[in-house]
Every structure is written in C-alpha cells, then in structure tokens.
Amino acid sequence: MRGLEYAGCRLPCTRSQTKGCRVSELKRTPLYDLHVSLGAKMVPFAGYDMPVQYSLGVMKEHLHCRAAAGLFDVSHMGQVILRSEDPEVAKAALETLIPQDVLELVEGRQRYGFFTNDAGGIEDDLMFANRGDHLFVVVNAACKDADVARMRAALEPEVTVKLLENRALLALQGPKAEVVLAEHHPVVAEMRFMDVATVPIAGAECWVSRSGYTGEDGYEISVPAAAATDLAKALLAHEDVEAIGLGARDSLRLEAGLCLYGHDIDETTSPVEGGLTWGMQKVRRAGGDRAGGFPGADRILREMGEGVSRKRVGLSPEGRAPMREGTPLFASADADTQIGTVTSGGFGPTVGAPVAMGYVDAAHAENGTTLFGEVRGKRLPVSVAKLPFVAAGFKR
Amino acid sequence: MKFTEEHEWLRVEGDEVVVGITAHAAEQLGDVVFIELPDEGQTVSKDDEIVVIESVKAASDILAPLDGVITEVNEPLVEEPGKVNEDPEGDAWFFKMKIEDLSALDDMMDEAAYKKFIG
Structure with a gap:
C-alpha cells in the first residue's frame, strides 16, 4: 500500500511548519x-x-x-502577558490590533478574538482574558513569534509584552x-x-x-x-x-465547527467570509462607539454591510468517502467552474460520517445546497450543512 | 503467507491469491473509516492503485501486487471498514485475484523476512 x-x-x-522544520x-x-x-x-x-x-x-x-x-x-x-501601569492602557492598545471589545471585558472574563491585517485578512486567532492588573493572551503555536513581534511593535513601550516560556x-x-x-x-x-x-x-x-x-x-x-x-x-x-x-x-x-488557523482562516480570509462576526462586539462594528480602529476595518466593516462573495460553510459528504483539505467543489457533477474548496475535512467519529468545511461562492452557500467534491477524479455529492456538526456542551 | 514491501499479505487458496494488509500496516494507519474496492472481473497490472483506504488520519492506496484478474472483493468491508483494524490478516481481506504464474510469489518475503523488514 x-x-x-x-x-x-x-x-x-x-503554514509555517510546511515551510520547513x-x-x-x-x-x-x-x-x-x-x-x-x-x-x-x-x-x-x-x-x-x-x-x-x-x-x-x-x-x-x-x-x-x-x-x-x-x-x-x-x-x-503561545501564552503572553500584556501589562501596563494603568491596565486600561493595555486594553485600549490591544483594541488597535483586533476588532474585539477589550475595554469593557470585565476582570475574570475571557473572549475569542483575531488579529487582522491591513487587507482585512486574519493573521491569527486568539483568546484574551482580563486578569485584573494584566491581560493574558493565548495564540497559536505556529504564529506566536509573529504575534509577539506584532504586539511589541504596536504596543511597546507603554505596554510590556511578555511571552511566557x-x-x-x-x-x-x-x-x-x-x-x-x-x-x-x-x-x-x-x-x-x-x-x-x-x-x-x-x-x-x-x-x-x-x-x-x-x-x-x-x-x-x-x-x-x-x-x-x-x-x-x-x-x-x-x-x-x-x-x-x-x-x-x-x-x-x-x-464543533471551529476554525483551524492556516486552513479555515488565514491572512487572505476576512472575518466576514470566515463567519466569525459573532466574535466582533457591537461597539467595534459600524455605528458602535468605538467602531473600526483595527487593521483592515475598511474591508471588514464594508463586508458586514454589503455581504461577501464567498463564505465558510459546513459540508456533509453524502457518501462515505472523506473529503480532505484541498478538495475542489463544483455546483454540479459536470460543471467546469470550481465554486469552492474544502479547507478542513475528515471523518467525524461522533457524527459517524465524513465532515468538512470550506469556502464556497455566496450563491452556493445556503444550507442544504447540493455541491460536488472531486475526490480521486470522481465528482461526489456533498451538501452544505449547518455548523456545528455536534452541538456545543458549554456551561453558559 | 507472503508479504510485499507495500505491507500487503498474500495467501494462496487453490489457484487464487487472497490479498489484505498486514497488522503492522493497519496499526500504523489507525482507525479505517472508508474503503473503495476494485470491480470483480477487473484486469489489473502490478502496482495499479486498486483499493483506496482512508483512516482517520490519512488516505492510502493498495497496489495490485501482481498482474491478474480480480475474482472476488470483500464487499462487507465497505459497510464496516473498522474490520480492517480488528482482523487485518483474517476476515478483513480485500480481494481475491487470479494470476498467471503462482511462482511469482516465490520471490516475496515470508513472515520472518517481513518482520525483519518492518524492524
């Protein structure tokens, strides 16, 4: 075999791993x-x-x-501490890098967020917590050096950025x-x-x-x-x-429908395309008191108003064959034009069937739409599915 | 039983050869979740990719070990791919094939040689 x-x-x-490690x-x-x-x-x-x-x-x-x-x-x-003499300074400073509400995050609470770039793409996703006199940030392993460099460049010297080793x-x-x-x-x-x-x-x-x-x-x-x-x-x-x-x-x-950075979201996908606007609090959106003010705000806020041409969707292959990352998607079994790509895919043990997610043209993004993924030269049916595949068990 | 460097086992039954993957291969693959088998009656050449096997971790191909004709496939495996992990060198054979010259098997590894091969 x-x-x-x-x-x-x-x-x-x-990504950074495939560059050679x-x-x-x-x-x-x-x-x-x-x-x-x-x-x-x-x-x-x-x-x-x-x-x-x-x-x-x-x-x-x-x-x-x-x-x-x-x-x-x-x-x-990467576990990173952001600290400033007045904790409000670090919170306001982090808001210049991410489209989340940091200022009003109360002590003892955490939020999901993402670093954006000037083109409105996503540089990494992260968790940030208000731990009283400092912010505690957790970033992806492959991005941590870049994230720390980004935070140092933007936040120092008013804020100290410490990567915990x-x-x-x-x-x-x-x-x-x-x-x-x-x-x-x-x-x-x-x-x-x-x-x-x-x-x-x-x-x-x-x-x-x-x-x-x-x-x-x-x-x-x-x-x-x-x-x-x-x-x-x-x-x-x-x-x-x-x-x-x-x-x-x-x-x-x-x-659980959660994105893997470098696959389901990356520096070219916007949070709107990626379906992550739930992670942008109202105060940072158009019309909010602190609207914009993060990298790529022009594109991101415009897309939130006008919509996007491609969207991240869940995908349920109808057969047993998993559709792996990179599988091209088509609107029909014989269409010439590719309308999407799988960005994560495999077998879902709890679902008991293959599961995937990917980006498709907005015209084909409605739940229940039948598309075709090309696997080993064959067009196999796959339906656009609601995410998550398995309901979350969070204690809210 | 004979073994290939591609981690297949071959067992002669009358004038047919039964083919599966070794326990070592099944363990390395992890839980098998999808199998696509060749057609019965299909003529195959050595090294044709004739079986697709996907585990939770990876997609792999099984190659035709020799030139010949597929005489039977283990259809129940398609519904229960996990059998490959349970009984890879027994119930979970993949296909039977007829080959011209059974002496081609003589050059293949026996069990001791295969064990040495996988270290």
Whole structure:
C-alpha cells in the first residue's frame, strides 16, 4: 500500500511548519517525557514534537472526550502577558490590533478574538482574558513569534509584552471535566463558560479558564512548567480521563465547527467570509462607539454591510468517502467552474460520517445546497450543512 | 503467507491469491473509516492503485501486487471498514485475484523476512 509513510503525520500542518522544520530543531513541551511514557506517537507540529495519538487511537480518543473527559497538552501555544501601569492602557492598545471589545471585558472574563491585517485578512486567532492588573493572551503555536513581534511593535513601550516560556498549558475537555477538576478545587464548578480564575491545583498556581476548542465543556489550565507533569498525572489518574492527541483534537474541533488557523482562516480570509462576526462586539462594528480602529476595518466593516462573495460553510459528504483539505467543489457533477474548496475535512467519529468545511461562492452557500467534491477524479455529492456538526456542551 | 514491501499479505487458496494488509500496516494507519474496492472481473497490472483506504488520519492506496484478474472483493468491508483494524490478516481481506504464474510469489518475503523488514 502507498501512503503509509504519511500515516503518522497527516495531521493538518500549519503554514509555517510546511515551510520547513527539520526534525532536529523540534521543541518539546514540559510534558514530552509523559507523552512518551504513555505510548504516544509523536509527530512534528508547528515546530514541536507533539503527540498525535496515544494507544487508544484517534477514534476512541475522540469518542472518549465527548463521553467523559480528555486531557490535551497544548503547551506549544503561545501564552503572553500584556501589562501596563494603568491596565486600561493595555486594553485600549490591544483594541488597535483586533476588532474585539477589550475595554469593557470585565476582570475574570475571557473572549475569542483575531488579529487582522491591513487587507482585512486574519493573521491569527486568539483568546484574551482580563486578569485584573494584566491581560493574558493565548495564540497559536505556529504564529506566536509573529504575534509577539506584532504586539511589541504596536504596543511597546507603554505596554510590556511578555511571552511566557515557563508555563505549560493543558486542556481538560468533556462532560466529566467539571467533576474531575472540582475534585482538585471546588471553585472551578462555579465558573461559567469563558470565566478565568487563579486556582491552586495539585500545589501549583494555575490560571484556569472555562473554555476549550473541542465544542465540549471544559477547562484550559496554565500551569508552571515544573508542576505540569504532576498535574497531568493527577488528572489522568481519574478513571474518566484519557490523554488525547492532536489527531482527535482536530476531529473534535472540526465537528464543533471551529476554525483551524492556516486552513479555515488565514491572512487572505476576512472575518466576514470566515463567519466569525459573532466574535466582533457591537461597539467595534459600524455605528458602535468605538467602531473600526483595527487593521483592515475598511474591508471588514464594508463586508458586514454589503455581504461577501464567498463564505465558510459546513459540508456533509453524502457518501462515505472523506473529503480532505484541498478538495475542489463544483455546483454540479459536470460543471467546469470550481465554486469552492474544502479547507478542513475528515471523518467525524461522533457524527459517524465524513465532515468538512470550506469556502464556497455566496450563491452556493445556503444550507442544504447540493455541491460536488472531486475526490480521486470522481465528482461526489456533498451538501452544505449547518455548523456545528455536534452541538456545543458549554456551561453558559 | 507472503508479504510485499507495500505491507500487503498474500495467501494462496487453490489457484487464487487472497490479498489484505498486514497488522503492522493497519496499526500504523489507525482507525479505517472508508474503503473503495476494485470491480470483480477487473484486469489489473502490478502496482495499479486498486483499493483506496482512508483512516482517520490519512488516505492510502493498495497496489495490485501482481498482474491478474480480480475474482472476488470483500464487499462487507465497505459497510464496516473498522474490520480492517480488528482482523487485518483474517476476515478483513480485500480481494481475491487470479494470476498467471503462482511462482511469482516465490520471490516475496515470508513472515520472518517481513518482520525483519518492518524492524
């Protein structure tokens, strides 16, 4: 059989990774030894040697996370602190880079956002939290150096930008996440979706947020690197918790309709095309008190008023064949003109069928529209589907 | 049983050869979610891509190990691709083929040689 050599690393690679990252340069997270001891298959991802799966395998890991709880190492992501003498300065400054409402984000709350560029494209997506005297920002691994450089260039010297190299980041996701983490500190059960708090867990100062990227309820836990392995082991000791690799992380987020940066959104896609305007608060939109004032505002606000020519949509292949990233889409079985492209696609273990998302011309973006994806030279039917494929389990 | 460097196994049954993928290959692939089989009666040449196999992680092809004619395909696999992970060297065979000269198998690896090949 051909293609086996790729089977270990056909995880969607991020742009900067495909530009060439030699194995000898791979970085390790503080949990590397634990991954190896758990029998993980390690692959290069965004410059890090990361677990793509453990002994359960992608399918069972995915299903376990939806049924109970899964523990993910996301320490490769960038954790950044923005600090200014007057915290309002840092908040106002961040608003110049992202189309979100930072100023009115109250202490103890977090938001999803995205860095835009002057052309209205997306440079990266991020989470930012108001932690009182500072903002805590989490960005994608592949983009973190560029993001830090962008923030330094725009925000310093009034705001200090510090990339934390001494903390790991774990995600505990799934319907049992609350019960499991509350055994370590009951306060986490009282947190709502997108709350953040400092919580001592397993003897370490953890920065906990009730969030994640699987569509499930759960937590993301920033922990000092030196305490990360002990915390991970303590969580894994619970019978409901399994270690989950990047393979299942990808299928979980795809079923949840969440974008993978570099694939479903990138520097050419606007937040309007990407269907992310829910993440732009009214105050930053046209007519709002602080409308605009972020890179690419002209295009983004114009598109919000006038509409866009292409849109990100969910795609449900009608047969069993997965439609992978790059699959061209057509309006009919014999049309010559391509009207879209799959940007993420694979098998959805919870759906029990292939799932995908991609961009299509606006004329073909309505739910239920039948399109055709070309797979190995054959045109196979695929319908435009509502996202997410699996309903979110957030505790709002 | 004989083995190819493409991680297929071949078992002679009368004048036919049964073909599947090895347990090693199935493990490397991970959970198989989609299989496309050749047509019965199809004439194939060595190294033709005749089976598509997709796992949660990757798409792969199975190549015809020899020249010949496909005599039977394991149709139930299409409905239950996960069988490839459960019993790759038994129930989850992919196709049977008739070949001109069974002696072509003599050059292929036996189990010991294949084990050494995959290290």
